[in-house]
Amino acid sequence: MANGQERHKILFIGPVGAGKTTAIAAASDKAVVCTDVAVSDMTRVRKPRTTIALDYGVTNLTDGRRVHLYGAPGQERFDFMWEILREGISGLAILIDNSRRSPFDDLGFYLRWRHSFAFSGKMAVGVSFTDRSPLPGLGEYRDFLRGQQQDAPVCAVDARRREDVHRLLHTLLAA
Template identity: 40%
Template sequence: MSEVKLLFAGPMGAGKTTAIRAISEVEPIATEVANTDLVESAKLETTVAMDYGQLTLDNGDTLRLYGSPGQRRFDFMWRLLADGALGIVVLLDNSRADPLADLEHFVVAFAPMIAAGRVVIAPGRLETHPSPSLDDYLARLDALGHFVPVVPADVRRRDDVLRVLDVLFEQIELAEETESVDGDGDEWLRFVQQARAT
């Protein structure tokens, strides 16, 4: 049995804690405190270190689910939490003032993982805030020189979060197939295929 780390990232209020809670089989551990940055977000609490949950696959392997703090002043934590992660889900909130600027910020922060094909972008709240559209996200990513899947998600819904992870696993599988230089590719490929099967 093996353990693999996945990271949920995104700005404050994008739903990282909620997404982990939607799929975790254990009560998530959260480091939430009262939000003192009401300019950034009107939510009452915010994550200051990380969230943590886990999901066991059918073969006994464990996905360790980490959520990063969303405030930019904690961006040093993003790199620490991304270290050793198999992949990253960047959650975005379409109700924020400038979600495309948020996208750019996280694309820069996780550029190495994007280059490795291990990131998926998941905008939320599109039903109440349809702009920017999915095409707008794809156009901005293209302008930045990146091809990254964009999958809409309501992070309160388990099926939506699992669909985002399925797309992430497809990305990782493709990356493993094209890179498999280090000899660990086959083991990772088996893990990703098993994860997709759950």
């Protein structure tokens, strides 16, 4: 801790289009480092640009904690960046797009990835796009996590809203 201020490194991970870049931009108190490029594959149907390396921002929470926000690319072909970005994380924020065909398959994939490097730190699940697709509900996500022997808070997140992202961060850090 520098200057008595508690610092955290939170990694946002999830499928393409779940809102990682948007969430970091909404929450950051500084200009965001963003490595988005024009999409050149089937991701075009979801969005025009995609992250190829990382997103980075910093936010100061109301309780004085300084949080460094890192966003991993959603495409598996960039998974080498996941390995780099996971170093030294104090928390994992998994964003899941509720409007995708199989959001539980997506969540299961990221839970297995977390397990693959034996990360036992704090984790929270943010469910985005509940306005487009209200089902499955948050209770179903909690049931899924219990079935995977995982204990993590789950909350709905509109990645465009700073308050929602901050709520996810507070929830994660309190887990």
